Amino acid sequence: MAHGELSSLDPARLIPGGYGNRLFLYVMRRMASAGVNDAHAANAMLGAFGRSYRRPLVLMRAMMLELARTSSRKILIAPCCCSRMTSDEALMMQAVGGALRNPRTAFENVSALLGNEDALGALTCLQAVAQAHSDLGRPLDLYSAG
Numbered sequence: 001m002a003h004g005e006l007s008s009l010d011p012a013r014l015i016p017g018g019y020g021n022r023l024f025l026y027v028m029r030r031m032a033s034a035g036v037n038d039a040h041a042a043n044a045m046l047g048a049f050g051r052s053y054r055r056p057l058v059l060m061r062a063m064m065l066e067l068a069r070t071s072s073r074k075i076l077i078a079p080c081c082c083s084r085m086t087s088d089e090a091l092m093m094q095a096v097g098g099a100l101r102n103p104r105t106a107f108e109n110v111s112a113l114l115g116n117e118d119a120l121g122a123l124t125c126l127q128a129v130a131q132a133h134s135d136l137g138r139p140l141d142l143y144s145a146g
Helices: 019-034 039-052 055-071 087-098 103-114 120-135
Strands: 011-012 084-086
Touching: 011 039, 011 087, 019 039, 019 055, 019 087, 019 120, 039 055, 055 103, 055 120, 084 087, 087 103, 103 120
Parallel strands: none
Antiparallel strands: 011 084
């Protein structure tokens, strides 16, 4: 995964609302730039989930590694401080936001993100991350109010 150039940022793609969505995006950006064992990502998960942080953290790590393993293209990621998303980040947010409600559409989004049809493992990881966030009170729903 690579950091996106400023030209790949779409002014219409603001960071989504909802604490869970912002947490997911921050942790994904940290892991993409500093590796899956990044202490800042782990600390953000600890702050959000308390003593229950390990499950979503381990699942996020697995998701990032699966995306990197199966992708046939570079996935553009913006820096953590950026208030806009790249088109790849927006596609991932759409996929994880609908992974539990509409798996077929999420599969199509993940396939587009990866640039190939070998996306079932990545979709399963996204579903596991979404379920963990939801179980712990930080749902990954682009239309969530919190």
